[in-house]
Amino acid sequence: MGNICTIINGKFSWIEVKKSSKWIKTYPLYINRLVGNLSGFTLVICSARDLIDIIPNEYIKEDGGEIYTVLEDRYSENFNLLEQTNKQKEMLLLKEKEITVFSICPTYSCNMACKYCFESGYNTKKDIISDYNLSRVFNSIENDIGLLRRDNKSHNIRIELFGGEPLQSSTFSVVEKVFYFARKMGCDISIVTNGFALKEYLKLFLLFKSSIAEITVTLDGPENIHNDMRQSKNRKDNPFKVISDNVDLFLKLDFPINIATNMNKSNIEYLDVLFQYYNDMGWVNYNNFSSVIGRVYNRMSKGDDKSLLDEVDILTHIIGIFGESDFPKWLRLGFLKTIEHLSKKMNLSFGQNEYGRFPLEYCWSSSEIISGYYVDPKLNTYRCTCTVGLERYSLGNIRDVNSKSYRYANEWSGNKLFNDYKCRNCNIGGYCCGGCVLEREAKGEKFCDNERNIFKKFVKTIVLPRVYENVRLC
Template sequence: MKPSIYNFVWSTDDPEKVMIFNSLTTALAEVSKSRIDLLNVSQFDYALLPEDKKQFADELRKGGFVVDDTADELRTVKFAYNSDKYDSEIVRLVIAPTLACNFACAYCYEQLDKSQGKNEGQNVFMPDEVKEDLLNYIGKIVKTGKDVFVTWYGGEPLLAKETIFDLSQKIIAITEENKVGYSAGMITNGYLISEDPETVQNLKKNRIKFIHITLDGPRKVHNSRRMLKGSNGPTFDRILEGIKLLKANDIETYIRVNTDRSNIENISSLLDVLKDNNLSDIFIYLGHVIPYTAGCKSYESSCILTEEFSIINQNFYKNLNQMGFDAGRESFYPRFARACDANRTNAFVLDPDGDMYKCWTEIGNKSASIGKIGDLARQKKDKENREIQWLTWEPFEYPDCVECKMLPICMGGCANQAMFINKGRPECKEWKYGLEHYVRTRFSNLKAMRAAINKSC
């Protein structure tokens, strides 16, 4: 047998013990220093071990800390990654019924960028012929038994809410007729949720199970970053009202805080506001503002490095825990990294003109389209190189990734960054800087829980 190549060993408060973490299995254990010699050799003969060490080796094997001599863990990682990547049981569609938006956010990657042909579409709102093409496309794929998962996107999708609700009813009818599953979510700025009391009920009726909304800080900070287009009017209070409505109607809600140098000092103040409004049970997380496209290149100087973001995020989770937010009760912990939808088969992004893309950062950029939904088979032949580029991207092409012990929980980060922003160089994820902190936090929580259980017994 031999130690896993994905083991991490860290000290504990007890000088006689260490904790071990495996990034492939994400197992975590505490062991005596006197017993970790099996992890410090290139290999060992299990048959020659004394009985107590055999039992210890058996426990290590359960967590993936030791493996058979013949095990090729990199192949295991590749198999797991590709098995998930090419799982075609679900069709994932990101649908933007409009690219129009009522906000003027400085960091938005959908800003006009003439050099890339952004937003040169013909339709502000999705016309009937594109809707029919979409329904015909879904009608064909459900015949193969695939479930359908839709994320409504924009622009601001609720500017086209009637289109969303109408299409939702028709998609639901198609999936029910063909006995396949259907579920949906929405990415929205949240401003229009409270405008019409029927909106939230229609969200529920149309199986929109979750909503992602952005608040970039307390009222003053948010309003300086996410203002109404044209008037630069405030948006915070209306969004907060909408979040309360979603909570009251049991719609799963996520608050994203887009984080850069201009608001990092005000994040804790936002938590105070949410707590004062009885929203500490809403899941809240930080978003790392990155200049995805040339359209937001002018904002690049405000962006923070991943290492800086990791420190901010670590403190953020501490605050969540200390303030009693539900999102802070379970410590942030790594898991095996799945492939991005942009790198999957049967996953597409659709704009109001019927153009399809692989990544939502490319939406509206006609040069990045892989074809029209109305004639995707023919269009794909003309633009298949673009789609193949996405589908065949994988972290195993990069020696630095292959040799990295964090590979299973990182998988090369964002493919868009690697292929187009960094020109062939992957961008390490936050785990590179925060892994030990997050694992230690989970370790401490588990020890505290075990101590409490022992005390109660």
């Protein structure tokens, strides 16, 4: 037997582990020989099993490009990872309640001209869904709900409105029909909106208040920053003022408001000012108020977008605002991907829980816990938020799909860690898990390099300083 130090929930604990009498080949590992007061020890990160350990140097060696260990039960490639992963999935399915979300996109048109809108790069028509197509959407969803509730009468089902921008004067009748349909089917309603026309919809929302589970509105910074990043197509408008007034009104009327903020280099330095605004407005005192921090992406870009921030940039900035223990209950993170599991190990994920994300999967899109699809005015269906409007990623016409069809689509089925040679032999394969489908297509090998660099940056700026500070105290 031997002793190693491992990290769980930010705590460094010495544990006893079994030692073998022979050297055993390992899974691909990240190893970093430590120095100074920890000379003689090695930091080992096993992404496949989500382990962060500090072990004596004599427990691990490199030979001919391979890594070997005497800790057979810890890192051995003979460990049945697939069996463990399936057990973890089964546990997750028991723990987290399955939900089906049908997201209806009434139009790709929008009253804003946001600088980072991913849909603006897609060749989408701006027509509003016709009454005939909307009826076909309702028929398909109703049939699907019938099958779901035949198997489980209490199955959680939500109808969501997405866009484009779903809440416009021109889409009012569609939204009204969607609300009545959701009530007929006994489903909760959620809305993803820029928030500009909320007041116009107030009477309708009041009629369906008991069914509305969440209204997600975007504010990307204080007034001048938000209005620059998310400009109104009518340049005379003040989007921040209108949206802020609407949020204030809807909070006072006890609607559940979630404010999303998407971070890039244009607004990161103003995040604390935005939080202070929430406090000054008294929003943080409402139980029906929440906020999530996201990241601006450019999934389909083949080059480097100099305006973007990576996960580590945003995380370290937020730690700088709140420290590691004073994170507000109304706020959570929503941008961690490759470093999410590492952040949770370090107790620095600050409430992020990508609901439905399975072990060894990059995101929720391949999850069996969240089923469903997005459907657009042409009746094309999509699985991933970032693919809505990109027809080559369509699951097919709504007449040919159901809420679980994505499980049979190549993009959203199959685990890259088990099915891709490069992922199996990558030392961050268990965290990246093959990454985003769109970014892999656009960037190729460069995407892999980017993910490895983010991982190394996290280790350098977050993990190693805490290791040197805490391990000697174990």
